[in-house]
Amino acid sequence: MKKLGNVISSKMKERFSPDQMERQLNALLKHPLVVKYMVEHEVSEAILKRSFSKLHQFVQENENCKQCLRLSECPNLMKGHFPTLREYGGFVDLVMNECSKLKVKKEEERRKNLIQCQQIPLDIQKATFQTIELDHGREKAIDAALDFCLRIANGETVKGLYFCGSFGTGKSYIAGAILNTLAEYGIPSMMVHTSALAQELRDTIAKKEGLLNSKLEALSNVPILVLDDIGVENLTSWLRDSVLAVVLHNRVSNQLPTIYTSNLTLDELEEWLSITLSNGYERHEPLKAKRIMERIKPYVTVVEVQGRNRRYALNNNAN
Known part of the structure; x- marks a missing residue:
């Protein structure tokens, strides 16, 4: 069975060309949540760039949470959860957390x-x-x-x-x-x-x-x-x-x-x-x-x- 992260990564590559990915990555690195994580945890851009799909999911799903009205309409991959970032071995990974709802x-x-x-x-x-x-x-x-x-x-x-x-x-x-x-x-x-x-x-x-x-x-x-x-x-x-x-x-x-x-x-x-x-x-x-x-x-x-x-x-x- 394929790991969920690998599936997401392959889907992201299908969705974006190299130029599009570069533009998307630069936009993600400027997102307030990402900037905050980099400052608080002293994580370099180089590490974040190795984990484009995780970074994209982190930003997208946290933005989903801001707009969420009720649990039944949660669009995140894990319903009722929001991701936080964790640096490990030169990459960043996602930690899923239960939302308040x-x-x-x-x-x-x-x-x-x-x-x-x-x-x-x-x-x-x-x-x-x-x-x-x-x-x-x-x-x-x-x-x-x-x-x-x-x-x-x-x-x-x-x-x-x-x-x-x-x-x-x-x-x-x-x-x-x-x-x-x-x-x-x-x-x-x-x-x-x-x-x-x-x-x-x-x-x-x-x-x-x-x-x-x-x-x-x-x-x-x-x-x-x-x-x-x-x-x-x-x-x-x-x-x-x-x-x-x-x-x-x-x-x-x-x-x-x-x-x-x-x-x-x-x-x-x-x-x-x-x-x-x-x-x-x-x-x-x-x-x-x-x-x-x-x-x-x-x-x-x-x-x-x-x-x-x-x-x-x-x-x-x-x-």
Whole structure:
């Protein structure tokens, strides 16, 4: 099997005549990236001239990276990689490095492998602001979501969002649009349905305690976390005190915003957090609920999402 470098070299010779190669080489030697490498590493032009194809690939692929909008459109020979130069034995060679977009993708995949919730509908996973149905009841929520995206993309520290409202008004869809927008800026995120998450974490306990800790760490450290449909499941003291309290404490400490979607107002959420079920009996613990709310209420902007129930409308149209 031919080495990739030899294939590229032969292709370059086919593409350029000697005069063209000389002109190209002189242009490459004047490129800012090449000049910088020569100065920093004290490499002579003579060494660089022996490695025309490597030099051409180095400049071309780094220029590609400057124009790159998303990983899927990467034109480089090794998708998601950019080359740096290394002098060795009187020649220069290329060292391929993972780009930031590939690193983000791998980190997202790592987190997805840790949190295997399957309760986020496909339409929400693909949601964008362009596909949101606009109406007066959603206007403030969409404005708040767009402002959140803009400020996060600019590197600002911002509060999370608490989307509340009736069933089917599009709270989760707007949250999904936020995450897909931020993904275009290379910002990792995670969206989990709270009920499904609770069941998954309970199942994890029986398998391996270390795995549970890894999942809690992933929830705690992802830059943007969406807790979808919080407040619908029967709450246990374990979910409240050993999961939500731990994750939200860590996120607040690290100034990481959390987005919530819920049918409950914040007051109703506090009431939900105060009641846990154990062996069929309810326990009322308002102080513990207040401790959780101290990690939610001051760190979110409440946004009410109004409008008709779109799920009901879709079902009627289908019939």
